[in-house]
Amino acid sequence: MFTGIIEEVGSVVRIEHGDGDARLVVRGPLVTSDAHLGDSIAVSGVCLTVTDLPGDGTFGADVMPESLRRTALGDLAAGSPVNLERALAVGGRYGGHVVQGHVDGVGAILHRTPGPRWDEVEIAIEPELARYVAEKGSIAVSGISLTVTHVSDEAFGVSLIPTTLEATTLGTLGPGDRVNLEVDVLAKYTERLLETSGALQERAQR
Known part of the structure; x- marks a missing residue:
């Protein structure tokens, strides 16, 4: 669950398109500062699961065909800026509204x-x-x-x-x-x- 309050603007390091899906690597020093494998990070409003944390301020995530069909993530290229937000921590302030990261x-x-x-x-x-x-x-x-x-x-x-x-x-x-x-x-x-x-x-x- 997210609130729609952007924590930082990150940038796409690379996007690798597969057979209908994609692999996305994003630079975001703030959102990766306390991230763990399996955590959720919203990338321009799309909830993605962290699958790789090399420790250099970047994280990797897999983008499924459904996400590519329903969102504008497929428009991204290396260097594209993206809005980043970590999932809301229990007890955190709710500054925006209920955002699921499930783009309509x-x-x-x-x-x-x-x-x-x-x-x-x-x-x-x-x-x-x-x-x-x-x-x-x-x-x-x-x-x-x-x-x-x-x-x-x-x-x-x-x-x-x-x-x-x-x-x-x-x-x-x-x-x-x-x-x-x-x-x-x-x-x-x-x-x-x-x-x-x-x-x-x-x-x-x-």
Whole structure:
């Protein structure tokens, strides 16, 4: 479980594509400082399991075909910056929202409007995901917990404060760049419970 508060921007050392899967090596001195094999680290919003720790500030992880299909990890190359966050420790502060690291889909930045100290960004989203997004609700964009400023069936907006601009990859992305999206899991559970409740009521009335 993560919170969407990025700890550091790391960089891809290399990505080796296999038969539908990939092997990713990432440099992240902070997130590897206390890491162990088997730990979870979110890489631009994708929960990956640490499979290699050579002790030089890097870690290795395997990326399964499902992750490559659903995320923008396949766009990465050596030198690409990535947002990194360790799994939440018991007793840690919950600064963002519930982020699982299970990406629901990929969006693309449509517009970026600079402000005096912040940027307004609009991001495309598929209609089947847009139904889980609400104004003033939370969404994870490439692993970053953000508050939604407006939403339609095809796009949503977020405001990027100076800290987000300086400390995450969103500070340098522009129109056309792809980002990983994870909607609020609470919205999905609510929908599922309502569907189940409706089905049970329908059965009871037969």
